[in-house]
Amino acid sequence: MRFSKMYAKTLKETPKDAEVISHQLMLRSGMIKKLASGVYTYLPLGYKALKKVEKITREEMDRAGSQELFMPVLQPAELWKETGRWDAMGPEMMRLKDRHDRDFILGPTHEEVITDIIRNDISSYKSLPLSLYQIQTKFRDERRPRFGLMRGREFLMKDAYSFHANDESLDEEFENMKAAYTRVFERCGLKFRSVEADSGAIGGSGSQEFHVLAESGEDEIIYCNTCGYAANLEKAESVVKEEIVETKEELAEVELKDTPNVAKIDDVCEYFGIPASKTVKAITYMDTLSLKVYMVLQRGDYEINEVKLKNLVDETDLVMLSDADLVAHNLIKGYMGPYNVELGDIILVADESVTKMINHTAGGNKVDTHYVNVNYGRDYTAHIVGDVRSVRAGEGCPRCNEGELESARGIEAGHVFKLGKKYSESMGATYLDENGKTNIMTMGCYGIGVSRTMAAAIEQNNDENGIIWPMSIAPYLVDVIPANIKDADQLGLAEKLYAELNDKNIDTVIDDRKERPGFKFKDADLIGFPIKLIVGRGAKDGLVEVKIRKTNEAFEVKAEEVISFIEELIAKG
Amino acid sequence: MRFSKMYAKTLKETPKDAEVISHQLMLRSGMIKKLASGVYTYLPLGYKALKKVEKITREEMDRAGSQELFMPVLQPAELWKETGRWDAMGPEMMRLKDRHDRDFILGPTHEEVITDIIRNDISSYKSLPLSLYQIQTKFRDERRPRFGLMRGREFLMKDAYSFHANDESLDEEFENMKAAYTRVFERCGLKFRSVEADSGAIGGSGSQEFHVLAESGEDEIIYCNTCGYAANLEKAESVVKEEIVETKEELAEVELKDTPNVAKIDDVCEYFGIPASKTVKAITYMDTLSLKVYMVLQRGDYEINEVKLKNLVDETDLVMLSDADLVAHNLIKGYMGPYNVELGDIILVADESVTKMINHTAGGNKVDTHYVNVNYGRDYTAHIVGDVRSVRAGEGCPRCNEGELESARGIEAGHVFKLGKKYSESMGATYLDENGKTNIMTMGCYGIGVSRTMAAAIEQNNDENGIIWPMSIAPYLVDVIPANIKDADQLGLAEKLYAELNDKNIDTVIDDRKERPGFKFKDADLIGFPIKLIVGRGAKDGLVEVKIRKTNEAFEVKAEEVISFIEELIAKG
Known part of the structure; x- marks a missing residue:
């Protein structure tokens, strides 16, 4: 992609109503644009990053044996009345009537729709277990939309649903999904933690959240510095090692x-x-x-x-x-x-x-x-x-009884949840078992906030100059910058390397704009290209410079070796 | 994919309310499922085909230099009031209010949103021309939704918009898009025609439709058997060669x-x-x-x-x-x-x-x-x-004056249109030219019905047994069928060939179900796999059978040669 043709309108100033860094940087780098409160357009650069998160998610869901389908945005009210959520959901659910005055909602989630499909299509234990997923736009009319893509009203989710004949099968799929989620966030190049979360009536390990770690995260998570215990603050327990209360004190008069x-x-x-x-x-x-x-x-x-x-x-x-x-x-x-x-x-x-x-x-x-x-x-x-007490860092681990709890801030980007029979029971999703007896299916549901993961990646990876994209989800990996576009040697070599990188299917931009190098570097750092390939005065001697956004390292490399040098950098991630 | 695990619930009977063949076959083969009138879920097989049409469309739009973005479904009423379409659009436009009682619509199209983006971001002739596209769900509350994916209320569109400093630039992009569309429909393996369409006030060659040819098509298109002239019936003109009127007849008394x-x-x-x-x-x-x-x-x-x-x-x-x-x-x-x-x-x-x-x-x-x-x-x-007369086949061509007009039925799957200044003028999308003078941009818009193209492919390619997918958009290309699953030779060879086809990245199913071969063949033909690879009695002698869905040809092939045989079939398309 030629920078001169690329739709990338960068801004020098931070937009006023952007509170968090990912929102500020995505607006400043021309990745998103606000259409209405909590409703954003993904501009070409932002959409390329989003599609990469989406692709990684899709590949890992496929690998985990889940099958992709695509359910509608419009959902008839009748299904939501069956489960009682038509009344239970408040103003966060967006509702509308069609031309025949029938009630519809804009899907905030798809339990009702998928359960309706399954109760019609699946009737035998032979078809179970079954895991289905989609990557679809969701709608939630937040009271106060904010933080850009972090808490919007229209956002991209991967949601999966699994159906089982028994709890053991659900447990297996739950572990399978946890492993898939771990691969998704690892491949996105993010530091994250999976934590136990509140699961209401189900309890146990029936609910786990995946948090992308970032100081700006809305949630506090608690983890043991010794064993693997981790939970969100709502769910976290602890052992208070040192009770300040002196139990021997005599009761005195009020x-x-x-x-x-x-x-x-x-x-x-x-x-x-x-x-x-x-x-x-x-x-x-x-x-x-x-x-x-x-x-x-x-x-x-x-x-x-x-x-x-x-x-x-x-x-x-x-x-x-x-x-x-x-x-x-x-x-x-x-x-x-x-x-x-x-x-x-x-x-x-x-x-x-x-x-x-x-x-x-x-x-x-x-x-x-x-x-x-x-x-x-x-x-x-x-x-x-x-127990209505919030756990605090420094208290004892309730799991291993040895470690000390530490605390970190996170952004909830994924959630795996054992639904049990909540929806299958109210909607009659049953199957015949080996003995011809009718049973109710057991369900799980599994979500990844695709657009939120993209924003979380920026919250975790940025500096005062802009975004620092992980390699795997950067819109472009390399920005080829001819320092002096009027110098035929420099421009010629830059164009040659740009063509070679394209031939290797490495997403590359060439900054062919008639601007000073400093101006180009600023844009490159703001947008967050992981690698800058600068073709400057060394060009005449066959030398170019490679700069790594994340570490700020700079390498002088021979032009004929720079492609494989970059390939190695990318392979290292 | 193993058939035993694949979500593919085929039906023997034709659903009652499905009028057209694509709708019937997609329901029967388990590709789609109705959620509400005109609102469908794409089940895994259907979604795989849809994604292939989407991918071809995306690749050709990218190749044509258009940049992909992603605009919201929710659009604020204010933008539609600016262009007057808030009032002009009837009940086909779906409207809703958010929790703060603000009016929104569900995008039936995105001219207002894209023009709003451009008027804010683009101010100089240097940024023009610019072409942007998205592949996004659209909403249209049809009075009578019907024909399955052909005329639904929620459907997938590719819509592109271009912005220009002058008409010549628009003309160039118009031709560029026509060429891209031609490649899209060619790569989808479809017989189609591009025809002149009514363009209201603009006239000339400002509007062209791309019709997938099918006898069941809703539209009649007229084309010359000699020159390249083609138009939809609304737009078609003709020369009536033989006037029956005898102009010499005397006027008689009423x-x-x-x-x-x-x-x-x-x-x-x-x-x-x-x-x-x-x-x-x-x-x-x-x-x-x-x-x-x-x-x-x-x-x-x-x-x-x-x-x-x-x-x-x-x-x-x-x-x-x-x-x-x-x-x-x-x-x-x-x-x-x-x-x-x-x-x-x-x-x-x-x-x-x-x-x-x-x-x-x-x-x-x-x-x-x-x-x-x-x-x-x-x-x-x-x-x-x-002139309010419908042209008829057999009349003379108005373009070459030599050929005779013929008629065919088509399904409108694409449309390229010179918008001119309709939106840029009402919304103030202007730019500064070389002389610093403010001018209004000229626009074009270009749509492909992605889900409709998928349905049209089936309307064009089917027989009494089911769908006949073109290679390029078939959900899977090959169905490996061990005739007798209890025969270790047959199953072993089938599994080996299945693994080899997967290694070649050829989308393949193995029908590992414990069913009779005839049952499996029926499902295979209904779903429309282009190639059946049958591993039967010949397995012990190293022979397998390849059957081509489209031509019904059957070939006995040596097992060690069958992969390259199939690769050649696929390459031929």
Whole structure:
């Protein structure tokens, strides 16, 4: 591709509304263009990278024995009513009516459609197991689309679905898919971790996420520095090695203390001269569907994990109470506590840690007051007790009991999940077994965010000059730059090498624009070509320069050897 | 691929609601599955064929210098309001609102989006010409979706758009695209014709359709048996060599005749003993938007071409008057005519041929009556006179004036079109020329129905047993069939040849199912594998049979030579 003809409109300035680096760099390098909030066009350079991620994904899914199909974007409402998701899905699902006033949705996922196909086509155990996948555009009307391709409203997903006669077969496919996903992210040249994730009712190893590691990642993941244990923060457990609580302390009498303007945990600690581990904080939530209100108690130095909380109280959409809601419930912001409180309908929830504390401080339920020497059991009890604590780096590994947990930031790019019979049961996807008996199929589902993986690759690989594409997904691998386009030697040699690289099927650009070399280098670094092949003054002596984007290494190479030199660089990845 | 694992649910019976052969065969061979009216899933076999058409299209567009991008399905209403198409598009355009109540559409085409991109990114003549394409799902809410993939509501298109500084540049790209399209359809192994099509205001060679020839085609195309002239029926012109009208006949007096139960042209001819060329028929239309009513006069042996009529009267949505509408306008069905008629607001339109007739018959405007010896000019005149006649095979070529026109049926699979400044003007896509002056860009657009081409390939290539895929787009090229799977020699040789074909990257299936050979042959013919490689009793002597689906030829070949034999067959195409 000739740069002079290439659709690549690079920008010097960072667009204002781009918050994360991948979004900024993709806009600046002319890879994507916003059409509407959360809706982007992939311009030629961006689409080439996207297609490479797509191709790697397709090859590894094929290799894993999954068969590709292509399901529609438009899905009739009837199928979603069968599974109950027509009502359960909120405004994130995009809905429309056709000219005959029939309800349709734009597929955010395809469990209903694939299960409908399978229940019609498959009837015997002989056809199982079966794994099918597609690479298709998905739609999700995010409340606040942001971060460019990371959280858009229209995005590219690989979604796979497997059907089985029994759990052992599902377990096998689950492992098969984990291996395929590992190959996908490895081939994309990314640093990643697979972590245990929350799987609701199924539990065990039924849900694993693949996170591309990047400091800008939205998610925190926890992993053991000794064994292979890794989980996302919602799912992570730990062993707290060093309990600060002194179990031998005698229970003291509760006292109400005046604490003027001492509302935050830090202030309470300072005021009383105690560690946060001797305080209890109370946070109130309401579920927007059930409308139940919960006061949740946590040890002052621990955080509440809202996913664990949702699972514990069996709610789906918890939000913190607003100031107005607090007033309506006679609760005093900053001074709430479990002792001497008028709960009314409020359900009191305590993290396990709270029940083990001795003589803790708690809000006085009046402005500017706190109780000291409060004790769970003696002074109050909660309606529900359980683990709602966020794990922290430095705590002990719950798996090997030896290692220490570390923490990293990640971008969720893949997810493998044992669905079980949720959809096959409600939609009647059954098969006849060896004995002619009707059984319900067991299912798995497996997703890779193709466009998100592309963005995550940039989040992980960039510097102040631009993108640093991994070789395998770079739109072009080599940028041939004749330093002085008016010099016939330089231009001639550059054109010759460009032709040779094309003959080797290496995706190559020649920067034939009438611009200064510095200008060209800037564009090359912004777009992120892994290799620059600079044909400068050395051309007359048969010498060229190879510069590696990632390491910034530069090599002077003989022109006749440079093609094989580049081939080796590419082979090394 | 092993047939035992392959997702290929073939049906013996033809599904009831499938009217055309491609639809029937794709359902029966398990290539597609209906999800909703006009909305289909591509099952693995069908998707493999579709991807091959897609790949050929992509390669030829790349070769033609067009750059691939990928625009969203969701398009904001604002862009369509700029061009006026938000109002102009009827219920065929699918519309929806997002969670913030903003209007969006599901792209039926992308002129607005691409023009928006270009007006923002391109400002100089130096960046022109520019050609961009995408292969993307389109949405069109057909009033009556039918014919399977031929006229669906969600379908795959390749659409390209070009931008130019002047008409000469557009002309060049137009020819470049025509050549690319020719290569696409040639490589797909299809018999096709490119024909001139109606291009509204632009005229000339500004619009060409590519039709895949098939007797079941919806469109009639006209071509000269001598020169290269070809046009669709709407656009076709002709020279009528032998005028039946005897221009020397004297004008006679108009007479009203009783013609009981003589309402049709054939009956009129029989009743009066005259040829149809001496009669005039009158047909009434109303435009559903302007609500104007037209009475159109045509020579009895000619047909009215509704596209020519629309262009002549400048209307967009003409429909024939219903019986009730006729009554409301005091018109008598079967006995309408231009003489002694109370037209009121009705606009009278005459085909040119009518104005040259002498002493013609026409409806009497009363039940069971006709006038004879009516003459245009003397007895009546029309408000509008023009060519609204459908050309017929057998007439003379208007281009070379020597050949005779022939007719064929086709399926429109491609269209190249000079858009001119329609979108660039309304949306302000301008550039600065060499002199720094602002000019409006000129545009072209170019479409290929990718899914429709796949269906058209089947319409053109099938027999009573099933599909006959062209080599280049067959989901698999070879079906290796061990005749007796329990015979170790046969199975062993079949597996060996299957592995060798895979090593050669030839898409191959081995039918390892425990079924009788006849059963396997039926499936193979239905799915349409171009080559069957049958490993039967000859296996023990090192002989196998190769059967060609298209010609039904069978060859006995030595096992060690069969791979190269098959390679030669494939190379021949």
